Amino acid sequence: GAVVSQHPSRVICKSGTSVKIECRSLDFQATTMFWYRQFPKKSLMLMATSNEGSKATYEQGVEKDKFLINHASLTLSTLTVTSAHPEDSSFYICSAKGTEIATNEKLFFGSGTQLSVL
Amino acid sequence: GENVEQHPSTLSVQEGDSAVIKCTYSDSASNYFPWYKQELGKRPQLIIDIRSNVGEKKDQRIAVTLNKTAKHFSLHITETQPEDSAVYFCAASRANFGNEKLTFGTGTRLTIIP
Numbered sequence: 001g002a003v004v005s006q007h008p009s010r011v012i013c014k015s016g017t018s019v020k021i022e023c024r025s026l027d028f029q030a031t032t033m034f035w036y037r038q039f040p041k042k043s044l045m046l047m048a049t050s051n052e053g054s055k056a057t058y059e060q061g062v063e064k065d066k067f068l069i070n071h072a073s074l075t076l077s078t079l080t081v082t083s084a085h086p087e088d089s090s091f092y093i094c095s096a097k098g099t100e101i102a103t104n105e106k107l108f109f110g111s112g113t114q115l116s117v118l
Numbered sequence: 119g120e121n122v123e124q125h126p127s128t129l130s131v132q133e134g135d136s137a138v139i140k141c142t143y144s145d146s147a148s149n150y151f152p153w154y155k156q157e158l159g160k161r162p163q164l165i166i167d168i169r170s171n172v173g174e175k176k177d178q179r180i181a182v183t184l185n186k187t188a189k190h191f192s193l194h195i196t197e198t199q200p201e202d203s204a205v206y207f208c209a210a211s212r213a214n215f216g217n218e219k220l221t222f223g224t225g226t227r228l229t230i231i232p
C-alpha cells in the first residue's frame with residue numbers, strides 16, 4: 001500500500017525556536033496533503049490543506065504565519081512551526097491523497113511528530 | 119461545515135463479545151465514511167470505509183452500516199480480541215476525487231477485557 005513518511009517523530013525544542021516537519025509520499029504522487037494536530041486523548045483537528053504548487057488553505061483559527069506550509073513537489077510537504085511556544089506542544093500528523101485511482105480516494109497518514117516546546 | 123459526533127467515548131467489552139461504535143454527521147452531501155484505528159502515539163490506520171451508495175460493508179470481523187436518511191453510521195466489531203484495544207475514529211467527507219477534507223469524530227477508546 002501507499003506509504004507516507006513523516007520526520008522527525010519527536011522534537012523537543014526551546015521556546016522561540018522554529019521547527020520543521022517533513023511529510024513525504026514514498027511510492028505515489030500526492031496532489032493534496034493535509035496537516036492535522038492532535039492533543040492527548042483528543043481527535044484529529046485539521047489545520048490546513050495544501051495542494052502542490054499553490055498556497056495552503058488554512059482552517060479557521062489556525063494562524064498561517066505561525067504554521068507555514070510548503071508543498072513544493074508532488075512527494076513532499078513541510079510544516080514549519082515558527083517561534084514555537086509551549087502551547088504549540090502537540091502531536092502533528094500529515095496525510096496525503098494521491099493522483100492515481102488506487103490512492104485518490106483514501107487518506108494515507110504519516111507516523112506523526114510529537115512536538116514538545118520547553 | 120460538517121460536524122461529526124461519535125459515541126461512546128469509552129467502551130469496554132469482554133473478549134469475544136461484540137463492540138458497536140456510532141457516529142452521526144450533519145452534512146447531507148457527505149458521501150465517504152472511513153473508520154480509523156489509532157494506537158497510542160501511532161498513525162491512524164484505515165480499517166474499513168463505506169460510500170453512500172451502499173448500506174453495509176463487511177470485512178471479516180469488522181462491519182460498517184450506513185443510514186443516509188438518518189445520517190448515521192456505525193462500526194461493528196465481532197469476536198473481539200485484545201489486539202482490538204485502541205482508539206477508533208469515524209470520519210466523513212464529500213469525496214469526489216478532489217481535495218475534500220475529512221472531518222473526524224471525537225474518538226472511542228475501546229478496551230477489550232481478557
